[in-house]
Amino acid sequence: MLFLLFIAELQLRTFRPANSSYYTARAIGMPQQVASLLDCARVCNNEYSDCFSITFSIKSGACTPLIAYHPKSSPVTPSEDVFYHTGRCNTTGGFQLYMIESVIQCLYISTDVTNFTSARAVCQAKDSRLFQIKSRDKLNLMRQLVESVTRMSTWIGLSDLLREGRYVWEDGEPAEKVSFPIPWNVGQPDNLWNNEDCVEIGYTTKQFVNDINCSMLLKFICEKDILS
Numbered sequence: 001m002l003f004l005l006f007i008a009e010l011q012l013r014t015f016r017p018a019n020s021s022y023y024t025a026r027a028i029g030m031p032q033q034v035a036s037l038l039d040c041a042r043v044c045n046n047e048y049s050d051c052f053s054i055t056f057s058i059k060s061g062a063c064t065p066l067i068a069y070h071p072k073s074s075p076v077t078p079s080e081d082v083f084y085h086t087g088r089c090n091t092t093g094g095f096q097l098y099m100i101e102s103v104i105q106c107l108y109i110s111t112d113v114t115n116f117t118s119a120r121a122v123c124q125a126k127d128s129r130l131f132q133i134k135s136r137d138k139l140n141l142m143r144q145l146v147e148s149v150t151r152m153s154t155w156i157g158l159s160d161l162l163r164e165g166r167y168v169w170e171d172g173e174p175a176e177k178v179s180f181p182i183p184w185n186v187g188q189p190d191n192l193w194n195n196e197d198c199v200e201i202g203y204t205t206k207q208f209v210n211d212i213n214c215s216m217l218l219k220f221i222c223e224k225d226i227l228s
């Protein structure tokens with residue numbers, strides 16, 4: 001139940017009031033009556049893989065899923081509606097939108113555990129990659145997901161498999177080129193037994209990461225680019 005509440009909360013946050021003067025959008029479905037903004041967000045997420053945004057009228061309960069926006073064009077949003085927007089997240093393969101503060105992510109969260117190589121392969125097969133923590137917001141999101149959803153140590157998309165001590169994010173960017181520093185736990189990375197080349201975020205040490213043996217069985221999170 002806690003899990004469901006958490007997901008509902010995050011979903012709701014994915015639809016933020018937008019300045020409609022910067023967007024135009026085209027309806028991709030007829031307006032339908034829903035009970036709440038959250039239900040409208042669900043309609044967009046679950047019933048339309050190409051849904052980019054919604055209009056929702058608190059007064060009438062009318063919910064309209066939208067596609068295609070063109071920044072800096074004239075608005076078409078009816079003035080009595082509140083216009084919410086989000087990036088697009090194709091939910092095929094179990095992906096969902098998650099957002100905290102300014103970061104919005106299209107994520108798949110594993111329900112079972114596996115080693116780093118398999119986790120990476122699962123993400124790649126889903127046309128995505130292991131979750132990368134390249135900003136404070138993404139670290140905050142990851143921390144909440146570990147605390148409330150995976151509830152155990154979770155792989156992140158960072159490793160020094162190619163060259164010892166040279167950490168590279170899954171998209172190939174060397175960690176030292178990213179302005180947000182790797183949030184290592186105290187004393188990490190220690191390359192224990194000369195055999196730790198993959199990186200986990202621990203359940204008890206949520207805001208910090210640790211290098212660990214790649215054959216450990218952990219949960220993982222895949223991220224896909226948000227389409228806007």
Ligand SMILES: [Ca+2]
Nearest residue numbers: 160191196197
């Ligand atoms: Ca290492």
Ligand SMILES: [Ca+2]
Nearest residue numbers: 190191211212
């Ligand atoms: Ca370590």
